[in-house]
Amino acid sequence: MEHKMISIADQVFERLEMDILSGVYERDEILTESRLSEQLGVSRTPIREAVRRLDQEHLVDLTSKGIRVVGISRQDIADISEIRLRLEGLAARWAAERATEEDIRTLREIVELQEFYTAKSDADSIKNQDSRFHQTIYALCGSNAMRDTLEPLHRKLLKYRRVSVSAKSRAQQSLAEHRAICEAIAAHDGAEAERLTIEHVKNARESILNRQVL
Numbered sequence: 001m002e003h004k005m006i007s008i009a010d011q012v013f014e015r016l017e018m019d020i021l022s023g024v025y026e027r028d029e030i031l032t033e034s035r036l037s038e039q040l041g042v043s044r045t046p047i048r049e050a051v052r053r054l055d056q057e058h059l060v061d062l063t064s065k066g067i068r069v070v071g072i073s074r075q076d077i078a079d080i081s082e083i084r085l086r087l088e089g090l091a092a093r094w095a096a097e098r099a100t101e102e103d104i105r106t107l108r109e110i111v112e113l114q115e116f117y118t119a120k121s122d123a124d125s126i127k128n129q130d131s132r133f134h135q136t137i138y139a140l141c142g143s144n145a146m147r148d149t150l151e152p153l154h155r156k157l158l159k160y161r162r163v164s165v166s167a168k169s170r171a172q173q174s175l176a177e178h179r180a181i182c183e184a185i186a187a188h189d190g191a192e193a194e195r196l197t198i199e200h201v202k203n204a205r206e207s208i209l210n211r212q213v214l
Helices: 002-022 033-040 044-056 074-098 101-119 123-140 144-156 158-165 168-186 190-209
Strands: 060-062 067-069
Touching: 002 033, 002 044, 002 158, 033 044, 044 060, 074 123, 074 144, 074 168, 074 190, 101 123, 101 168, 123 144, 123 158, 123 168, 158 168, 158 190, 168 190
Parallel strands: none
Antiparallel strands: 060 067
16 A cells, blocks of 8 residues: 555656646646645645655745745756756767667657657657657666766756747757767767767757746
């Protein structure tokens, strides 16, 4: 029974985290355990556990009025981008050094799908392929520590990445950047993969911060 309750709490946490990061719940919106319990069809116990974890992640704030949605601020985006600038280039370098032919085929397939959805201006699917591209590089770098650090940071920018790639010019630029990174990894050119990835993260940061979506 205890294992089942933890499992439910994990599912509730993931659902609420996704809803906050994707903008279903707006910044400063007040939630209550009873409302969330009704919406998700679970008891208040897993809601309470999930909310505690969200508080630890600084995505909500527990107040006398209820659960205040904090979400991601402009400063958070700047900080996350700076951390990614320091680490993600290194992940790409390691991926270039370790990628197999099968790994490279997978990356190229992702880029091809991104190209397909970019031509259709399908922002949600572009965002999904963007996530797959970066998650694949995190996996290929061969470091669990690097992967565990970068994946949550990338996920926290979910809403803003979608808004960014909704602009055709940025979607096309991001596609070109991914293609170049992919080919540097395919050539096992770690230095070039690192350089291109750092440039890509910088461009993504500027695209997000220059759009009034915060």
